[in-house]
Amino acid sequence: MQSEKSGILWVVGAFLFWGIMPIYWKHLEHVQSEEILAGRIMWAFVSTVVVVLLIKNGKQLIEDIRELWKSQSQFWSLFIATVLITANWFTYIWAVNHDYIVQTSLGYYMNPLVSVLLGIFFLKEKLSSSQKIAFLLAFAGVLILTVSYGKFPWIALCLAITFAVYGFIKKNIKLDALRGLAIETLFITPFAIGFYIFLFMKGQAVFLHMDVKTDILLIFTGVATALPLVMYAKGVQMIPLYVAGFIQYIAPTMMLFIGVVVYKESFGGIELLSFSLIWAALLLFTVSKIYHSVSTKRRVHETSK
Template identity: 70%
Template sequence: MQTEKSGIFWAIGAYLIWGLMPMYWKSLEHVASAEILVGRIVWAFVLTLIVVLLIKNGHHFKNDIKILWSSQRDFWSLFFASVLVSSNWFIYIWAVNHNFIVQTSLGYYINPLISVLLGVFFLKEKLAKAQQIAFVLATIGVIILTVSYGEFPWLAFTLAITFAVYGLIKKQIKLDPLRGLTIETLFIVPVAVIYYIWLFKDGHAAFLHIDLKTDILLILTGAATALPLVMYAKAVQKIPLYMAGFLQYIAPTMMLFIGVVIYDETFGKIDLLSFAFIWSALLLFTVSKVIEAIKSKGTQEA
């Protein structure tokens, strides 16, 4: 139970940070989405590698790579996970900076439902009756939101599927979260560096060519990327995937609020109806978990 509590703490922390990220990417909307992405990859790798070395985990880092290579399934699974999360980053940044924040929130509302299904079908996780009802309510809410959007939201579904599958892979590979993220970015950083070199040679790089504020924001994308991902990796190793999925509704709710209130994107009566279903599901799920925790504690004390 203590392990699950710490997992919930890490998950909530990660989702709170992700919920605020649209405002960060908006501050960089004058920079091309592709450059923001390669900046995220390069600086996240640099930051995590420095931290790994500072805490004297360099030897463990080398061993992690050797162990991964000895298990080709895990090695290529993690490589695929790094490709998935990089794709997710690019789509998300592009969507935010092209005024699709509400659709990104839809993507991250759909994502937990996919996570629940992946957990049930691939990891044989069990849902209690109340959690099954919560899943159905959330599904209805997402369907209403999708239909009201007027066309099939490919952007939202791509975001949802890439991150849900990423979470499933991370759940099954037992790596230290910090070192695991360092290895993930190591897979992609050569491509990112080559692209950055091309940007500088072609004269299209924003980094070091606009102003100090832009340079600092681009460098800090490393921390903005690494911190919530490490927290998320810690969470999914300690809690069931379905729980991580439902807690994830924190982030898109914040994204939706930011999109509607701060950046004036539309939110009508149909949207309110769909969110009523989703929020009801969250309430039911939360109450069921609290009751379950109380019963579990009572059994242990007895």
């Protein structure tokens, strides 16, 4: 029981951290999104490798890379996952700094529903009646938003799809969260360094050319990337998966609040209707998952008596 409480605290902490991240990125809105992304990749790689070495896991990291290379399917699957999470990071940073925080929150609300769709199509999983209704509600919410905007909510869908597919691929690759992040950023760091060299050669780099505050914020994008991931990985091992799934709605809820209240983004009656349908879908979906999980545990317990 004590370990489960600790797990909940770690996971809640991770999602609170992710929830306030729009404020962090807003302090870097004077920097190109491409440069922020390149800096985030490089400094995430540096910070994770430093931590790996500090906790004396360097040999395990090298062994992980060797094992991945032996299994080419897993190696390239992780590479594809890295490309997807890079696209997710870029879309998120760009959206926040172009005043689309509300759409980013929509994307992360939709993420668990997209994950379930992947399970249906690729793992042949079945949906209960309540889960089917949840999908219809969510689809209606997205459709209303699309019609009211007059354009496709591509930011929300891009965030939801890239993160869901990333999670789907990572689910089948057994790697420590911290060392896994080090390997993922290792894949893409050469491209980030190349881009920074290009920026410096063109005289377009903000890093080391503006002020100390900006330099520090860019450097700490690595910590901001690694810390909540490690917190989540530590906590999720101690709690049931359905609890972690319910807690994850903290982050998009905070993003929505920050977008509307702090940065005064538009949120009228149409948006409220659409989000209400999606919230109802998520509530129905989550309750059905909890009920299924509890029922399964009860049956297993009764059988074992």
